[in-house]
Amino acid sequence: MLSLAGAQTAPAPSEPAAPKDVRMTWFGISNYHYQIGDVGVLIDGAVSLRPVLGKQTTNEQLVDKVHESLTKRGTINVMLVGHHHFDHSLDTPYWAKKTGAKVYAPAEACMEAAAGGVPVEQCVPIHGGEVIKLSPHVTVRVVRWNHSISSGCKLTANQDFKTYGFLFTVQTPEKQLAWYMSDSGAGSELLKEYVDDGVNRGAPAVNLMKAVRDAGLTGFDIWQGGPETRVVSQARIVIPQFQPKYVMPHHFGFRGGYDFLGGLHYTYKSGPKLEELLRSFNIPQVVPDNYLDAWVYDKDGLRPVENADAKAVVGLPSSGPGPKPQGVNPRQDEMECPGD
Helix, strand or coil, rough: CCCCCCCCCCCCCCCCCCCEEEEEECCCCCEEEECCCCEEEEEECCCCCCCCCCCCCHHHHHHHHHHHHCCCCCCCCCECCCCCCCHHCCHHHHHHHHCCCCCEEEEEHHHHHHHHHHHHHHHHEEECCCEEEECCCEEEEEECCCCCCCCCCCHHHHHHEEEEEEEEEECCCCEEEEEECCCEEEHHHHHHHEEEECCCCCHHHHHHHHHHHHHCCCCCCEEEECCCCCCCHHHHHHHHHCCCCEECCCEECCCCCCCHHHHCCCCCCCCHHHHHHHHHHHCCCCCCCCCCEEEEEECCCEECCCHHHHHHHCCCCCCCCCCCCCEECCCCCHHCCCCC
């Protein structure tokens, strides 16, 4: 008879340790990389853009370089795409094939990825309202948002375009971290209900409130909001309601001379109405000087951190703008418009 005396059973798999912080890296337009413990998240990721009209194509060598840079201090396990426009989803198929990451994106972006050779099951179409568990400690809630009612101060056909934001919650040992990333949304139509495919997708502000409440929160610490014009109209709704402690503007750097390897080609400057609003709530703007600027967000708040080794991969200086000289934002006069 076989004795089991002294036999040892295999230990149960341990749950991943809770992350202590989030490392956030901005790399142009609305491209972010978040390293949350063992989970690396890529937002949008369009870097192959050319500031000219016509068909845009992926620059695989440039994506390879940016991938090498981002993975100096992290991984890419998940991809999220805010909407299906070339300045957001142009490089999605190549990123997906290169990394093998699970992709959550608008259906149109998933179709484009499949046409580019990405396995259908790798890209999950989003519609708004989804709750995505990235780990036992990291959750993303998809929020149906809006694109824009204008481009600059002129009406645009994109006002009903399918666009999404992402509410992140991360349980650390000390505190639950929370931030909201919306990759577009000029203008104030956050209270308008949007209908597509015969389905009422709700009003963006209401959708965000539902996501916040579902997470057991009343607000979030950081709002990463875009785009580069008229964001003050949305800020008048988002800031009083959700009381962020920091605003990180983005979706700038493409127009008027975009060249990733040359660095951000103008200094970001917001309009006076947004600045006055933020002063009234004592909220700082946290603005990047250049591509691949990075921050750490933890129980103590948000602080910049060096990212020299990642920047060196693509020839950017360790801090500040460059290597090319900066000019003036070609849309500076359209940051805010009459009626905002």
